[in-house]
Amino acid sequence: MGCDLEAIEPRSPAFVADYFTAEERNLVARAPAARQNQVVTLLWSAKESALKALGCGLRLDTRSVIAAPADFPQTGGEGWGEVSVKHVDGRAFCGWWRATHDLVRTVIADPPPCQLVALQG
Ligand SMILES: CC(C)(COP(=O)(O)OP(=O)(O)OC[C@H]1O[C@@H](n2cnc3c(N)ncnc32)[C@H](O)[C@@H]1OP(=O)(O)O)[C@@H](O)C(=O)NCCC(=O)NCCS
Secondary structure (H helix, E strand, C coil), X not given: CXXXXXXXXXXXXXXXXXXCCHHHHHHHHHCCXXXXXXXXXXXXXXXXXXXXXXXXXXXXXXXXXXXXXXXXXXCCCCCCEEEEEEECCCCEEEEEEEEECXXXXXXXXXXXXXXXXXXXX
């Protein structure tokens, strides 16, 4: 499994062009302008989670993993949403993401994780 936490902040078109796959660039292009930063951050965080799950980190080409939120373009509610990440060799990770307080969290695993259970604080 892999997890990641990223601040939602502007990232340049060059960042998206250099590090995202064609599928991911298409998702970013289709996102409403007000949600662009969140969608870019979600995709990047899911990719980082997968690169950690693969045990390689940024030694791998970031375009070797393709992230896809399940509910796009409705992406972005308060709760947890589903996200999947596929590696070019065919391995697939499933998991969850959430945006709160200008942060995106992602957690993914292979085999797919069980249902989320809220812990009582
Ligand atoms: C994995 C990686 C992308 C995370 O970078 P980051 O966003 O700056 O850091 P994060 O806080 O999100 O994650 C750090 C955690 O990732 C995990 N991690 C680091 N390298 C990892 C790897 N190769 N595989 C799996 N997990 C890794 C560790 O748990 C680490 O926490 P720790 O230092 O407390 O043990 C990055 O550390 C990396 O690619 N490392 C391996 C390659 C490398 O060192 N390249 C040189 C820099 S490009």
